Amino acid sequence: MFVHLAGALPLAAIVFSALTGRLGVNPIQEIEQQLGRAALYFLVASLAVTPVYTVTGWQALLPRRRALGLYSFFYACLHLLTFAGLDYSFNIPQILNLLTQKRYIFVGSLAFLLLLLLAVTSFDYFIRRMPMIWKRLHWIVYPTGVLAIIHFAWARKGTLMQLRGDIIQPFLWGILLFTLLVLRLPPLRKAIFQLRQRILVRRSTHRSRETSKV
C-alpha cells in the first residue's frame, strides 16, 4: 500500500544515512530531528486529508487518514526514544527535570501524550463502543498539531512572535497547519464545496452546449 511505503520512507532514509556515514558530526541530534520532522509531516498529512477532499474532491486519502495518524505516532515514539535513550542515556532524574523545567520539552511531551491517546483510541473497537464522543475525542488532533509546532519553534534559536532568528521552518509549518485548520471551519467548507459544485456545473453545461452546436 502506498501509505505504508511513505510511512517507511523516513526511517529507511535514516537507516541508510547511518550506514553510509551521512548523519554528519552530531548523529544523535540528526536522528532526533529527522524523526521529529517525520512525526510532524505525517501529523500534518493526516490533517490535510479532509481539506484536500473539500477543495479537490479527491477521496482516495480518506480511508488512509488513520494510517497517516498512526505513522505520526510511530515517529513520535522513535523521536522520544532517541531523546530519552540516545541523547540522555535514560537518565531518568535528568529527563524528569527537563520535562518539568524546560517548556519546549514539556510541550513536546504533552503533544506526545495526546498522540498516544489518539493512537490507542484509533482502533475500531473504540469507534464502535463510543461513537458519539469518539469524533469529538479525536478533535484533540488539532491542539496536538499546534503543540507540535510550538515544540518545534521553541527548540530553535529565534523568536516566533517577533519573527526573528532561525524560525522560518516552524513558522511555515505553522502557516500550513493554520490553513488546514481554517479550511475545516464549517462555513468555509460549505463555501468551497458550493464553489466547486458551481465550477463543475458550468463545465458540464459548457460541454453540452458544445455538443449541441455540432
Place this chain on the structure above:
Amino acid sequence: MEPQLKHLEIPSSEITPEGLFLSRRDWLKVAGIVSAGALLAACSPKLRRITETGPTSRNLTPSPVPENAQVLTTDELGDSINTFDEITNYNNYYEFSTAKNAVSSLVKDFNTIPWTVEVGGLVENPKTWSIEELLELDQKERIYRLRCVEAWSMVIPWTGFQLSDLLMKALPLGSARYVEFTTLSDKKQMPGQGNPLYPWPYTEGLRLDEAMQRLTILATGLYGKPLPSQDGAPLRLVVPWKYGFKSIKAIVRIRLTEERPQTFWNIIAPDEYGFYSNVNPNVDHPRWSQKTERRIGELERRDTLMFNGYESEVSALYKGMDLSQDY
C-alpha cells in the same frame, strides 16, 4: 604583587602626549591581569609555538616530529581534540546557511585575500591592518574548548595571537570601556545576509578587561594550517569561556567604545542571549538547560563546566556580579 607591577608603571614625565595613554589605574589593571595570568600558567590551556603542522585526524600518525616539539592531542583537562573533519563540517555560520553541515561546501569561493581589519574608535593609534601584517604578530597554538549555546561543544587547536597584543598597539584611551567587533558585510559572498530575519551584519562585543584577558585570541589558523573559511577565515575571535556565538567570525572591524556595543543574538532575543553569555551550568537558557552538553564525537552527554572549565582564569573578572542577571 607590588614588585611585579612597579616595573610596568610608566612615570608621567615619560608619557607624551599626556592623557592619551591609558589612565594609571587602567594600566595597573591590565598589568595585574597580565601578570596574574602568567602566575596561573601552570593550570593554563596548553600553549606552544608552532614548529610543526599538527595531525589532521585523530587516527593519522603524524609525520616525524623534531625532538623539541610537543605534539598535543588533548586539552589541559585531558579531553581529545576534535578531528579536522568534525571542526570543518559542523558550523553555525548563518551568513552562508543555517544547516551546520552545508556551510563547508558553500564557502568554497569565499575570498579571504585581500583582507583588512580596521582597528579604531577610542584609541590613540587607529590603523587598518592587512591580514599579512596581522599574521606577523606572535602566533601561538592554543587548544581551547568551544561551547555552543545550543549545548554541544568541541575541543579545537586554534592558531592565533592574543587580542591584547593588537589592542596595546592601538593604545585604548582612558574612556574606552568596550571592544566592538564587526563581520564582513557582503551579500554576494554571504548570501545568508539577505535573510531579513536577522540583524546583519554580525556584531559582537566584549568588556575591555575581557578583551585584554590572556585567553582571548584572534585566531588565524586551525591544526597549524590557515583557518578554513567555514571556521571564520581569515580572522575570528575566540573567547573560550563564553558561548560560541560570542566568537565572531570573518572580522573586518574592531572598535573601542565607551557604550556597550549591540550584539547580534542579543538583538534577536535579549532575554535569551545576554551581553556576557558566560558558559554557566547554573543559569539556563529560558527554553533549554545548560547543565549538560554533547561533546561532538562522544556518546554520553557531559556536565557543563562553569566558565567552560576556565573558571580559575576568568572568574575574577566577574567578582561581585550576579550572573543570573548579567547573563
